[in-house]
Amino acid sequence: MTTFDTIIIGAGWAGAVAARQLSRSGRKVLVLEARDRVGGRAHTWVHGSNAVDIGCSWIHGYKEGNPARSIAEELGINCHFPKPAEPGLYSSTGALPKETAVALGRALNSAVAAARTPHPAPEPTESLASSLFAKDSALFKSGVVGDDTAKDFARTLEVPLGLRLEKASARWAGWEAATNFTGSDAAPDGGYEALVQRLLDDAMANGAQVRINTKVTSIKEGDGGVDVTVAAGEKYTGKTAISTIPLGVLKRSLDMFSPALPDRYIEVVKGVHVGVLEKLLMRYAEAWWPKADTTGAYTFLPTGPAPTESSSALDVFEGSTLIVANFAAGTLPPGASPILLAYLSETPATALLKMPADEVGAAFHEFLQKRFEMQGPKPEEVQLTGWLNDEFSRGATTTPSVTSQGERSPLDFKELSRPVWDGKLGWAGEHTEMENRGSVAGAVISGMREASRVERLLKKGV
Known part of the structure; x- marks a missing residue:
């Protein structure tokens, strides 16, 4: 042998x-x-x-x-490298101005920077949420939106983190920022x-x-x-x-x-801890959504209560903060494609993975029509990843x-x-x-x- x-x-x-x-x-x-x-x-x-x-x-x-x-x-x-594209931010009142999205992003970045490796070190039981959502947090200083809307926007961090802000340690927040690779992204x-x-x-x-x-x-x-x-x-x-x-x-x-x-x-x-991050891909015959050729990604803030075990798929989407990449903007080769890709953080992902993919896709299409306030053709293909339940992965990456x-x-x-x-x-x-x-x-x-x-x-x- x-x-x-x-x-x-x-x-x-x-x-x-x-x-x-x-x-x-x-x-x-x-x-x-x-x-x-x-x-x-x-x-x-x-x-x-x-x-x-x-x-x-x-x-x-x-x-x-x-x-x-x-x-x-x-x-x-x-x-x-992706070509520059505009952000698209939707709150419960509809699309917000580009200036609001930019200002909110800066406020969140400032709050995250202030939370990095704090001294004196917080107790091991303290979470990143307690730091970001403190009354004196830079997250709220811009004043461009209400505090609740700013908190909802901060939940976009749960996509790269792979877990809820309430679970991430404040003691070690941002510890890797000095050594990991950040800056330019390429595909x-x-x-x-x-x-x-x-x-x-x-x-x-x-x-x-x-x-x-x-x-x-x-x-x-x-x-x-x-x-x-x-x-x-x-x-x-x-x-x-x-x-x-x-x-x-x-x-x-x-x-x-x-x-x-x-x-x-x-x-x-x-x-x-192993994180949760799933992706929902929707391929359409045509890009029917607004500003499809100029918006690189859409961020949707919740319009409903946080999901529970009894929530429908539509309820889950409406109660979650979602980031949706727009491939119709053509920021990468081979060019514009009528595809939307939603990033699902821990809360929506764990709920949606209990449902059939076609049901999830249909609910997301209904959600998009409601948030964009326009009708579009049904998707030609829906792909929902299942890394959390995959026997050879059991989740995304460590948090x-x-x-x-x-x-x-x-x-x-x-x-x-x-x-x-x-x-x-x-x-x-x-x-x-x-x-x-x-x-x-x-x-x-x-x-x-x-x-x-x-x-x-x-x-x-x-």
């Missing part, structure tokens, strides 16, 4: 980067992927010339050093999924083996290194192994490891540190990167990167980190 130098579990960003780096060093690499495709949480919806990422999307901080840029350039993949031609495939093609050209539809069921420390068993019953042995299993899945799979993982590691796995009775902190992500079994089993993925958690950059850096660590271990003759 062949003994691999490294077995990599998962063919997402982290696994693909590690496989490419190790195979280029002449190592025997096996990648095992449970899905019927590569990419993991990089997944691209394609229709004709349109490619829309419904998992991870932008290369954030493209000009600021994001390593995904270098990879795209090495593989000859062009990336594009790769063909979407992120194709970029990961190109990475793995490169790895395979250097001898790596990639097997999809291969779900790992057991990971054991063995005499020869690490023994990995898959659902079909086959067993593979590697001198080392790198797990890129998403944290949401790892939480439910701790019993697959033998011997058991250290108690401290298990405690952190259980304590770190910033959460409120707690004890203390969760960014060191949790460092703890999740620590190898076990004398270094033979390592960990990669966005959840293992303290400085760039929750991002493609974090996944890429973690893959590079683990490939280098494993290479050093192999050179020692492990």
